[in-house]
Amino acid sequence: MRKQRLWIAAVLLAVVPLAPRAAEIVSAELVGPESCKACHPDAYSAWRLSKHSRAIDSLSAQQRNDARCLSCHAPDLRTRNVSSVSCESCHGGGQYYAIDYVMKDAELSRLVGLADPSEKDCRSCHDASSPSLRPFDFVEKLKLIDHWTQERARRAAASEPAPAPAPKK
Secondary structure (H helix, E strand, O other), rough: OOHHHHHHHHHHHHHHHOOOOOOHOOOOOOOHHHHHOOOHHHHHHHHOOHHHHHHHHHHOOOOOHHHHHHHHHHHOOOOOOOOOHHHHHHHHOOOOOOOOOHHHHHHHHHHHOOOOOHHHHOOOOOOOOOOOOOOOOOHHHHHOOOOOHHHHHHHHHOOOOOOOOOOOO
């Protein structure tokens, strides 16, 4: 299995233009949040209920024409017509990692572009110049966008072996 993963990674490295960081893969196209929904229903639901999915709604008509506002509230609106802070706004364009067999391999998916956002990534929008009354607390705000706890619990439950049948008396 390890040899197969390494072979797949080698092939993908030959065809995927990698940059030093996964989030910097410029040519990775967006596949859209609906593509994520099929395999990650809990994460999708959590995102859909979050402020990120409706970030553009908090802008006035004038702000919706301001590139500075859109750079955070809808970072992919002008280039790719995605009007929210979607999965790929934080995790990078899914063109190469959204493929089922790639996504099932955490190491491979990260190798070809799946980014694990950090506090630094969040602070690219949630910074001192953001119009907010309270300072950005990464640890607290991370709890508000938790879209992985339910997902991981569901997957763990699905991978547990079925209990052995009770012995007959």
